[in-house]
Amino acid sequence: MSTYFKANYYDGLTSRPQEAEVALREPGSLEVQLPNDRFFWPLEHGGMEWERSGSMLRITFGDHPRKVLIVRDPLFIKSFVMRMQLAGRRGVYDRTLSLARRGPLLFFLALVAIIVVGYVWVLPFTAERMALLLPLEVDRKLGEASYGSIMLGLPEDTARSAVLQEFADKLDLSEKFDLRFHLVESEQVNAFAMPGGDIVVFSGIVEGMERPEQLAALLAHEATHVDERHSTRMMVRQMASYLFLSLLIGDVNAVVALVAENADNLRNLSYSRGLETDADQHGMERLQAAGVDPAGMVQLLELLEQEAADMPEEMAFLSSHPLTKHRIEKARELAQRMGAPTATDPELERLFQALKVREAKEAPIETVAE
């Protein structure tokens, strides 16, 4: 004789609850005892459904309106669930939920750990792989789309651009893209590369240079940005982490969203600093391949350091260009390893000098002499 457990029974016809007693019977049925009735429900029957929610078991039987039994006795629930799980399989949901219920906090922390690992290592890795799968055409289109609007307010010196182009062509800086060089008349000490091959150099930076190796280093640095597809990789990474984060915190409050967004920005910043060092190093390899002294990169960075002397030190932490001193050191180490300096190519020297001479009207020699 097996034990009976208390249950509530609803017959599906009226809202009147009935006190019932239930017991599991072999082979495979549930005995239900009512005050003036008794019946058996076969356990493995299509019309039999059960659900466990917290400390309550709900068993229903038959067609609509279904008969309902609610049992709260933990002992019965345990044996019933075990009996039913012998027959059927447990879904992914039930398995995950029972795992979560065993230690909610531990489960949560494990999840957070997995997410952090995913966000810090797996996501960038996958995003980079995906970015490199994109056809080169994407870079060209991206560059075209923004080139026009960026150059809108910038006065290009086409004559000197041609000289710059000739200078760069001698170095053969990119395997993947046709690089187009543009010289812009501006005091700013700056240069930038657009995806797909347009590289813009401000006259301000050229004027401060003393040797053609410095210019070659600058062009090699920018060409690396293009050739290594830094913009596209950055964009795919940012999109991926944006998607990841918005999926992750879709439901949660604005504070979390704000924290996550700022953390993401900081991370992107540190990534773009990584790209600058990357461009320095690969740029030097390009210089070496082109027969130019890689130490030109060191000289270029030293020049930039002088120019940036008025930038407050604290700002450097958030700058996308890493502390120049640090970059100089790295470049110097690499230059030493790369070996003895080569002599300057006279053709490069000639083009470099031609580039430094401002066209017509102004008196170039005097300006330099100042």
Add this chain to the structure above:
Amino acid sequence: MELLTPRSRLTFTGKGGDLFSVLIVNWLLTFITLGIYYPWAKARRLQYFYEHSELDGHPFHFHGTGRELFVGFIKAVVLFGAIYGIFFYLMQLQEVWSIVSAYLLLFGSVIAITPLVIHGTYRYRMARSSWRGIHFGYRGDLKELYRISIRDGLLTLITFGIYGAWFQMNLRRYVLGHVRFGNSHFQYKGDGLDFFLMNLKGYLLSLFTLGIYSFWWQRDIYNYYVNNLSWHFSDGRRMEFRSTATGGGFFELMVVNFLLVVFTLGIGLAWAHVRTMNFVLANVQMVGDADLDSVVQTELEHGGALADELGDIMDIGIFL
């Protein structure tokens, strides 16, 4: 008579830790399936809330399944996708006529869909809810709902929103008045003018007290919803609902919930939900001579979850 003393008979038995487990698994599965799991997650969440809401110690039950909600979810995504697709297509033409018609389309479809959504949400949600094995049901007429919405919508527009109070009450009276539970039914008797004056007072006092009164305003609205609701049985007897919620209670509930969610970066959400449910259910008392055992099953099972999901997207809550 003992029966006529108001008594709290609704309770919430959910626990923060349990709900947390449910929500975290939902969140995990939704995340790794890129959102596709959402309807199943929603069904699990609703089931938890229903299962742990009890009347006289007997739990409610939500019969909806993730699969039903998923079908509705897909339909909702397609419908809204189409509307937004046309909207953005018209917008990018950048012609005056196309921009005007884009906005007309957007607002037009929201107005046209809303009554359908309310109707469908109630039909589905009520048909899928039960207590003691007896199903709820919604017997409202879609045409009538459209008639009310269009008439009151226009009046609200003409009166610069003032008629909105009457609109809300008319809608509530109609919808709740057509909710069935077996062979019993509900009735709501809120009145536009009362509701308007109450909101006007709440608005002005909140303004003068720099928002402090808003908790008491919230209480007034809640009380107005609860106190005007009644439950009528086939033998002519009935149950009235009475709210015992106080402004101080709302103040405590909302402030603590806010802190609970913000300072745990969202982890406390489950506990905040539990606190809210406890508050909402514990503050409803019932008074009357009706016999809750006497309800007879009448409703058939209805299907179709499209409207429920549309309601979810449009953020239309269910008010019973």
